[in-house]
Amino acid sequence: MIISIASGKGGTGKTMVAxxxxxxxxxxxxxxxxxxxxxxAHLFIHPALxxxxxITTPVPQVDxxxxxxxxxxxxxxxxxxxxxxxxxxxxxHELCHSCGGCMAACPEEAITEIGRDLGIIERGHRNGxxxxxxxxxxxxxMSPPLIRKxxxxxxxxxxxxxxxxxxxxCPVIAAMQGADFVLLxxxxxxxxxxxLKLAVGAVKILGIPCGLLINRSDMGDDKVKEYAHENxxxxxxxxxFDRRIAEAYSRGKALVDVMPEWKEKFFELYSRIxxxxxxxxxxxxxxxxxxxxxxxxxxxxxxxxxxx
Ligand code: SF4
Ligand code: SF4
Numbered sequence: 001m002i003i004s005i006a007s008g009k010g011g012t013g014k015t016m017v018a019x020x021x022x023x024x025x026x027x028x029x030x031x032x033x034x035x036x037x038x039x040x041a042h043l044f045i046h047p048a049l050x051x052x053x054x055i056t057t058p059v060p061q062v063d064x065x066x067x068x069x070x071x072x073x074x075x076x077x078x079x080x081x082x083x084x085x086x087x088x089x090x091x092x093h094e095l096c097h098s099c100g101g102c103m104a105a106c107p108e109e110a111i112t113e114i115g116r117d118l119g120i121i122e123r124g125h126r127n128g129x130x131x132x133x134x135x136x137x138x139x140x141x142m143s144p145p146l147i148r149k150x151x152x153x154x155x156x157x158x159x160x161x162x163x164x165x166x167x168x169x170c171p172v173i174a175a176m177q178g179a180d181f182v183l184l185x186x187x188x189x190x191x192x193x194x195x196l197k198l199a200v201g202a203v204k205i206l207g208i209p210c211g212l213l214i215n216r217s218d219m220g221d222d223k224v225k226e227y228a229h230e231n232x233x234x235x236x237x238x239x240x241f242d243r244r245i246a247e248a249y250s251r252g253k254a255l256v257d258v259m260p261e262w263k264e265k266f267f268e269l270y271s272r273i274x275x276x277x278x279x280x281x282x283x284x285x286x287x288x289x290x291x292x293x294x295x296x297x298x299x300x301x302x303x304x305x306x307x308x
């Protein structure tokens with residue numbers, strides 16, 4: 001099963017939830033930190049890192065000797081990343097989405113592809129926890145290809161927890177698409193509610209079952225709970241404000257490491273998600289019942305042969 005931990009708003013405690021949920025599993029589990037602009041799950045997991053992979057994305061390179069300046073490449077590009085201006089073909093690699101359209105459209109086969117650095121992927125482990133995260137190159141704006149590359153490390157034989165980037169735009173969609181369940185972490189404030197509504201809208205479009213976790217639940221007002229009730233959104237867990245949680249977080253310690261009583265609560269959270277997400281799928285923990293896992297199977301089929 002793939003669980004994506006997301007939040008419309010940054011700073012709600014999404015990474016805290018993702019890391020503690022992963023650390024509360026007694027069986028093999030995988031944590032993918034897809035918040036590639038600001039990955040910080042490793043600060044709480046403290047994995048032993050094993051290797052680094054440089055990730056590139058293909059962008060066009062024009063052979064001026066073959067080019068006839070016909071302009072077909074510029075006509076097909078939806079992102080203005082390649083243009084014929086005067087007697088030159090200009091390429092803007094930062095705008096390129098690596099769709100390959102210009103290369104396919106060029107009648108002279110004057111376009112080849114070169115790799116543009118997006119960032120790196122690092123892998124590691126902590127006991128039975130398999131850890132992968134991406135680090136976007138400083139100044140790079142195109143994070144979805146790197147997020148998809150992190151997700152291509154998803155193992156089909158274990159529970160996968162994804163720490164998604166905040167917001168509701170393309171990077172979050174890349175981190176939620178194909179998940180079996182999305183857990184939205186929110187806070188009971190007007191800003192939290194506003195961004196939660198946007199996030200719920202995105203999850204609904206993707207057609208993925210979701211539930212809420214309210215962090216610092218004893219602060220603010222009841223408007224998030226009212227919204228959840230009105231929209232049939234299950235509140236799966238509430239975490240009240242606790243100075244000890246804030247202190248542990250500020251010191252780079254996982255909540256379940258300093259307050260082990262939370263481990264059982266996170267495990268219960270997982271059990272509730274499992275029931276809601278995959279009513280017909282075998283439990284990765286017990287192996288009992290069920291059969292299915294449609295979203296995950298589709299995701300693996302789509303990503304298996306993808307050239308990034
Ligand atoms: S690969 Fe696609 S996005 Fe990039 S320049 Fe060519 S047509 Fe434009
Ligand atoms: S489509 Fe090919 S030949 Fe035509 S302008 Fe672009 S690179 Fe040159």
